[in-house]
Amino acid sequence: MQPRILELFPNPTATGNRGEYLVVRLPERGNWSLSDGYHEEPIPANATGVVALSMDPANATALLDDETAVAGSGGVGEPELRALDGYFPLAASGDRIALRRNGTAVAVVDYDRAPEGHRWRADWGEWRPRGYDPRPAARTENATVTPFVLPDSPEVPVEPLRAADDRLLLAGYTLGSERVADLLVAAADRGVDVRVLVEGSPVGGFSARSARLLDRIAAAGVEVRVLDGDPERFRFHHAKYAVADDRAVVLTENWKASGTGGRTNRGWGVVTGRSRAAAADETTADDLAALFREDAAADDAMPWSEFRNDTEFHGSGKANGSYPTRFETPAPSTADVELLTTPGNAADRLVARIDAADDRVLGVVPRTGGPDNRIVRALRRAADRGVDVHLLVSGAWYDREANRALVEALEGEPIEVAVSEPRGRFGKVHAKGLVVDDTAVVGSLNWNEGAATENREVLLAIEDRSVAEFYARAYAADWRGGGVHLPVGLLGGLGAALAGAGVVARREVAFV
Structure with a gap:
């Protein structure tokens, strides 16, 4: 010894x-x-x-x-x-x-x-925080997958809530949507087991609007718990997901008007469920339900009534934007899905996927933490070895200065970085996603310091070419205001048409 x-x-x-x-x-x-x-x-x-x-x-x-x-x-x-x-x-x-x-x-x-x-x-x-155990990545094969983007498709993330018969578990950073509150109350009224888990100390404080909605939800018999105990396992409970029977909704957006309500944010999301080919297997919904139960039962999760009695609530604005639908939600496809979480496995898996990329990596995130961020370094490595790499970041006033500095810091490197210009198609970039060859990754993880090691985050990696192409098309339109499409090589994936002609296409299609 x-x-x-x-x-x-x-x-x-x-x-x-x-x-x-x-x-x-x-x-x-x-x-x-x-x-x-x-x-x-x-x-x-x-x-x-x-x-x-x-x-x-x-x-x-x-x-x-x-x-x-x-x-x-x-x-x-x-x-x-x-x-x-x-x-x-x-x-x-x-x-x-x-x-x-x-x-x-x-x-x-x-x-x-x-x-x-x-x-x-x-x-x-x-x-590691006391009471926390890292979770391995959980894989579900042959799942039914429906990708969508916001603000284009605000009905898609809430439809599973409306249809739930047995269980409805909703986890979020914040909850400020009247529509979502109505659906939770209605589900409880029809006998569904409804539970809610939210962060107790969001940036800017806990809003009075959210408190009012949670009062109403709790009064309907819904178990509402708040992660704000002492000691806390996570700096923030930043995950955004729902489990509705055998379906799971995983989002980059919050449960409020600016997010799932489609009033402001460019966001990505996915609904995944049980496929006919795997009817007896455990689903992503089951894995997320286990995560929800673990987080809600921990010592730092307190009942809403206890949290409410000891909290000062703050005013908050309400988003009222209206934006056109440019990207209709496609028909469901069948894909293999990997559930990633933080703290724990997500950052390692993202870096590994980027390091293994052959043709393209498209990243979108509000902010990165700078050129030396771990995921940004992986993007730079991929670009250095000849992979087509593009990174789109937020142009919102509070992100603009840091993101312009990122563009300047990476100027001259083969990676392409752009600050978003919405031009009336959405209010601001809030999506956090990747397209790596024929895989898409969607979830709540920002790339700033500490998010991958201190926050509770949830992501899904969807291994399916059609899903990756859907997000790539939306990404192409968002790149610097949608005035120019992405190079053919980035949209075409691994198609045979790229052999020979793909290099020419990449050179001829310029970004503005």
Whole structure:
């Protein structure tokens, strides 16, 4: 058994980080100590095995749990909690902790900022909030898939809600739509099991409009829960999805007029259900229902009544735009679907798909976090090896400056980057999606720092050429105002017609 630092918890949610601790593994008794380069603290001389160490063991006891015991001890017993008699703080802003024997470092952990309420473990190699377990990507084969875009098709995301007979689970960042509230209440009235889960601290505050709607929904017997407990597993519950019987709706848009109401945003969405060929298999809806139950049952999810009694609500505007329908929702197709989530697997899977691209990558997102963002770097790598790569970002006033800086930073590279010019077809870009060869990815994930590691996000990767082509056509029209179509190569996928003539077509069709 080698000496090792097994776990760090430098930033509990308690005032003054009360109860912070670390867990070490000591193969035998000896002259052990801890050092951060400024402080040196001896470990109790008779300590051996897996030991939890804290300056405040009274408060640390409540923070240690069975998961810590199993991870630290290899499943053979609980770690012993011992008091550090001297002063040895764990810096939340980052530190270098050394486990020493006879003054010589035998195990070292360097860490950056420790998010509040998160623990680091050696077997994870990352920070995770208490109560959170990453989920593997879940795959459903031969699913029925219907893609759509907003504001063109505002009826498509709510039709499954209207038709639900058995279960209706709605998860969102915010809920501000009268129409959606009406459908939830109507479903509850006809005996459907209806549940709602929303974020408690959205940017700008929790709106009075949303509170009024949730009051009405809860009064109809709907279970409404809010993710706002302490400690929180996620910085934001930013996912936007619904489960209606055996169908799932996954969106880039919020459940409000500007999003699913079709009043402002360019958004992407998809409805997926059970195919006849896979009638007995588990569906994406089942996987999302399991995710919903897990998130809604966690310690940081509180009942609406409890949240409401302790929250100040804020005013909010209402979108009233009207936009033409240019992209009719196509007939359903059959596709393989992969459910991706964050924190956890989504960023890795997106980067892997981009790194494997052969012909095209079309990305659309409001903001990226800059040229060194992990996904942007993957786009740049793809462009460098000859893949046609285009990235469309928001031109909204609050995104414009940063996105113009991105265009300038990537000028001269083979990747094409444009700031959106809606020209009356929609209000602003809010979609978050990718077309990678013949796969489309749709979901709630922005690319800014922390979204992939700290937020709850939900995405679907749909492996089907017709679905990818639908989004590619909408993308082509949105590129710099729709005045110029994308090159033939980007729209044609892997068609044989591209052999030979495709290169010429790409050169002849210019962007303006």
